[in-house]
Amino acid sequence: MSVTPLSRGTNQPNHIPFYTPIGNETDIFESAYRNRLPLLIKGPTGCGKTRFIEHMAAKLGRPLYTVSCHDDLSAADLVGRHLIGANGTYWADGPLTQAIRHGGICYLDEIVEARKDTTVVLHALSDDRRILPVDRTGEILEAPPEFMLVVSYNPGYQNFSKGLKPSTRQRFVSLAFDFPQTAREIDIVVTESGVERDTAKRLVTLVQALRSTAEHDLEAAPGTRLIVCAARLIASGHDARAACRVAVIECLSDEPETVTALMEVVDAIFGD
């Protein structure tokens, strides 16, 4: 089963994952939550979308049900299905149904990857009605006030079939995420990995340099996540150049030529 109702571990309300707001997104999230509005978050990969939602769920004290969508994800994977037990069949709730029953936050990551039919089950849930009809069991679930639907996606795909239909998109309050500003990004790297500030600063210089080549040389701009990984490797004693190579550069391109060229940028920052 590929659906992962993750992070029910946020039952430990004391632990709030680290997140530094860039603008007013935490306020918007809270207002959307209070007003029972569904939320859509868009932004490039590795810019902190998932972390933001984990942070907000913990802050609001709601359980979080994360579903990483993929191209085989069907409506049944979200809503639930019958399974076989010792005494015949029984019904098992999917993550979306569970979130509604428990008044949690359901987060559908990379919603555009899911099959088209999945977005349709969201429609009745994401407007005024806030209901989820479960065909198989004949139930109609009404979402409690604590329930919130959050979806995210990464715009900029050039694939025809991978866009969000306007009828879906217009049901959501939308937050656009971008990479954090320099000082904030340095803070994030330091907090996440424990490297020295100077190293974090160089890593941020690196990622920003790489971002400015993204349009030309890379498939996608590198996210903060990549340099956090590199920083963790550095913190556990690896050489900075080697860490950048395995955690950043090799993740951005498979062409040896491009890797060589990108390593020149690393050398300009970490070389001796």
Added chain:
Amino acid sequence: MEEQVGILWHRWINKLAARRFPQMAVELTDVARSAALLYRALGGDPGATLQAGAQTLHGARRSMLQRLAGSERKAGLAWADSEALRLPSRIDVYPEQRLNRDAYFWLAALCACDRAPDLPWAARNQTATAAVIRNYPGLRARYFRLVDAEIARRPEPHKLPAAEALQEQAIRAALQYPGSVTSWPAAGRSPYPVMLWLRPDAPAPIGIAAGKTQPFATAANVAQPDKKRCSAEQAELPERQGGMLLFRPETIFSWSEYAKVEHSIDDNDDEDLAQAADDLDVISIARDGRQVAKKLRMELDLPAAALDQTPLDGVRMLPEWDYRARLLRPAQCQITPIQPAQTIAGVLPARLKRDQQRLKRQFEALAPARIRLKSQPDGSDIDIDPYIRHLADGGEGRFFTDMRKRDRDLACLLLADLSLSTEAWIGPERSVIDVIRDSLVLFSEALSVTRDRFALYGFNSHERNDVRFYDLKSFDEPYDGKIRSRILSIKPAYYTRMGAAVRRAAEILERQRSRERLLLLLTDGKPNDTDHYEGRFGIEDTRKAISAARQQGLRPFCVTIDQEARDYLPHIFGKNNFIIIRKASELPAKLPLLYAMITH
């Protein structure tokens, strides 16, 4: 005999006089990719290309030997302008290969960090140097190694006249402690060229103090062609011997052709032409006093219609959108269908063999595969999910799986721009049309594996009563050697009346019954023609034709190699329905993959 001796003398004295290390030389082509990426990464203009810059007359004092040899009057220096980052075509001034290589990266970084082009030369270079070593500490150590090597090759101050010695000392101090030298001693002569600095009269790079860029007035002036495609040609002709001819006359012709073809689009074209003429004057007069510039105005040699191809059936009229009147005027354009001459079956050109094989392998994955159908009333295996559902709530007993062949229900019409602008050169031996031909061949090879239905058409136009529509492969014809030879025989002509061609293609594609219908447009520039079809008119008409195609349930997508397409393609096709291929030479290999990506 006399000549022989002369040559020998020339070689010997040059070698003796040059302070160079040819065995340790690093060529620009070896580091081009990395240096260009570093330039962009460190904040250089992402639209700039990387080119070998012409050598610069430096006017500095030369040694006795050098004067005797008549050599070393020029130095390969670096600069960036609105077109390109220009680095020396080779660096061999330092005694180690590593230093020569580092010099390239240093210069790329320096050009990227050159943010104060208005400062005097020394201050500007010190500011940029300080910025590089402050922001990119990895370059710091390399820079100081280079400074040591640079100082070692510079003339000793005590051997120079007093004023020049002061200047030399200032340069040395500025190199070693960038930012420390604030006052600049005057000297009668230019200082010995500083390899690690920008060219003394370097223009401001684009984006910084735009509009102030003046063509610099050295004798080694480089004509700056308005479009990158010309520059690409120029890059292949780095000036090696130090003569006055900075580009071959054929480059001038390709420039003039280009200027002519695109004439009706650019408002400032006359200005550019004049500008180019100025540049050419300098060069031609300096060369032998002959006026090359006159030839710029020559007429285009258009292929004659009669020689071209034979017209097929009747006459089709298509409407055109007049954006000023906001009116779709009926029967404005006449389509002339053209069937390229039937020839014998063509074979795949050897240069495409490797790509073809790779693409075929990759595209087999897209071929109609056997897939498992779920919830069938009958079949070879039990489908457990519907079975459980059946146990839970009864209902009909469709709980078998069955293997079936699934067809991708897709029809693709590829429409290629065959206007004369595609004759422009993108490399030493390849023009845009070559690339388009190769692309069409590889595209067909790849698609013939998938069994997706596809058709190939081309178009060009000569005013509205002659929009020529080339029938390369219709949907019903199988792809074979005959089609291949049709593709390989196409020749560009005339202009780009894109709207009419799109409407015609949409008519053909609409008759296909497939579920997905893709209209793929392959082009190298804006829509244009010699009549009123230019600029905004062409763009608006094409936009209208594309949106009409979309309303018919077709999916238009554009692939272009025009680097400036971002200015107008979003308007025509919408933000996500086009792609700009940065390197035209990569188009043949990329186009099929792109197809796979957008239809997946």
